[in-house]
Amino acid sequence: MRRVRSTNTTPERKVRSLLHCLGFRFRLQRKDLPGKPDIVLPKYSAVVFVHGCFWHRHPGCPRASTPATNQDYWLPKFKRTVKRDQKNQRILHQLGWNVIVVWECELRELDRLAERLTSAITISPVPYSQDLPAFQMAAESQERYQSSKK
Numbered sequence: 001m002r003r004v005r006s007t008n009t010t011p012e013r014k015v016r017s018l019l020h021c022l023g024f025r026f027r028l029q030r031k032d033l034p035g036k037p038d039i040v041l042p043k044y045s046a047v048v049f050v051h052g053c054f055w056h057r058h059p060g061c062p063r064a065s066t067p068a069t070n071q072d073y074w075l076p077k078f079k080r081t082v083k084r085d086q087k088n089q090r091i092l093h094q095l096g097w098n099v100i101v102v103w104e105c106e107l108r109e110l111d112r113l114a115e116r117l118t119s120a121i122t123i124s125p126v127p128y129s130q131d132l133p134a135f136q137m138a139a140e141s142q143e144r145y146q147s148s149k150k
């Protein structure tokens with residue numbers, strides 16, 4: 001058995017229920033994707049990572065402070081994590097996924113996060129699987145989304 005620890009942590013759950021409230025339907029982790037995104041929205045070719053600010057080094061975030069002691073231990077560890085994240089995101093991009101990172105601290109303002117997620121998920125067109133130019137994608141009517149949702 002692989003470690004189960006990292007799944008179903010509270011922040012991930014919160015993001016899932018938020019997406020659910022917003023009407024998005026998604027799949028949970030897909031282990032075959034690089035970095036195992038926490039949430040996959042196949043319809044939008046979007047993947048969502050819910051990242052802890054500390055471990056994943058949220059830039060400029062107070063929660064991502066570096067411990068004053070044992071820096072020899074922390075710094076390489078942080079570096080590895082950030083590098084791995086960047087690599088996974090780059091590969092996902094190349095595979096045509098729209099990669100969205102939710103930082104743990106964003107969960108304090110759910111309204112704002114809801115807005116950001118909605119635009120991040122829906123605005124970006126799907127360049128690899130659709131021949132439609134972006135403006136046509138954007139012009140797609142709401143009804144069409146609804147009817148194809150089932």
Ligand code: ZN
Binds near residue numbers: 058062064104105106
């Ligand atoms: Zn943060």
